Amino acid sequence: MEENTISTKPFYFPKENKSIVSIIGIGGGAGRIVNEMQDYEFLKRYLYVFGMNRKEMEELSLPHKYLIGTDGLGSGKNKRFAESECKKTLQGLDKIISEIVSCFVVCLGGGTGEGCIKTFLQKSVEMGTKIKLLVVTLPHSSEDIEKRRNALDLLHSLEELVDGIFVVDYDTLPCNTISGLFKEGNRRVIEFVKNLIGSIVNRGILCFDIYDVGTFLKYNSDTRYVEYFSLSGDINYLRQESSNLSKYLPSKYSSDDDISNMILLITFNNNDTDDGTVGIFLDETVHGIMQNLNKESNLKWGMYNDSNIEKNIFRLDIFTKCN
Ligand SMILES: Nc1nc2c(ncn2[C@@H]2O[C@H](COP(=O)(O)OP(=O)(O)OP(=O)(O)O)[C@@H](O)[C@H]2O)c(=O)[nH]1
Ligand SMILES: [Mg+2]
Incomplete structure (x- = not known):
């Protein structure tokens, strides 16, 4: 099977994935963000996207993209449905989630990302991943106040599953249009991931390693x-x-x-x-x-x-x- 065609079977996984880093986008917005990370050559090999909407995923050019569920018709904004589809198709996720550094990207506010993120994080905890990072965007108040409140509640419940969280809050961005917000949101998420992951995987004059980042995340601060x-x-x-x-x-x-x-x-x-x-x-x-x-x-x-x-x-x- 070609990796760059979306499978109608639940998942297709490469046999061996010994990568020290995986960057995993879940849902439509996160998928577009992770797809854009391909602009940085050194990140390309770490990128994965999961989604429920086949049409949306066909627009992504990155090779490692996987459909959650079998029909590719979306979540219908239904988190419970997304979660149960995600749980059904969990097998094989351990080939993608890195045991060293796993970075999950989700645009909160939608059914797919919000429904599936906990399952991914729990799997990563189970696997003993050394550094678990969560990068989220928070929906703008003008999208729907209730949606934003639910996103904040979910984020709070995810705290204990990760070592570090980076939030891009759309209510604080200096943008007047939704397309402007998304563009700036994409930029901020990409800069954060590129620079933090780059500090680990790129060779420097005075380098960083995974334990430096681990210490930063885990100690000396509540x-x-x-x-x-x-x-x-x-x-x-x-x-x-x-x-x-x-x-x-x-x-x-x-x-x-x-x-x-x-x-x-x-x-x-x-x-x-x-x-x-x-x-x-x-x-x-x-x-x-x-x-x-x-x-x-x-x-x-x-x-x-x-x-x-x-x-x-x-x-x-x-x-x-x-x-
Ligand atoms: N930065 C950025 N944010 C986006 C983009 N698309 C959507 N969003 C934000 O992400 C939230 C969730 O949208 P999606 O990512 O489409 O949701 P999903 O996880 O795919 O879930 P469903 O579409 O409901 O199945 C929205 O409320 C927006 O705030 C995008 O392309 N870029
Ligand atoms: Mg979507």
């Missing part, structure tokens, strides 16, 4: 929610911005002191940027960030090369947890 933002510019700009990082965090955090855990990824053009500039940048910006953080906070940093970045420009990808 929350599972991760905040993420990115800053990019020259030394002067970054020195100034990094002196008050809390302005990039949700308003419930009042100062850099609230940050309990941080992963700082520094990316620049190592072939072009002068060593002296890198040294000053590290001394001033990175050291400055460390000094502003609470003494008990746990900071891990890594350095990566990107030859597409302009000379003497640095990008900081910042993941934080706040208590």
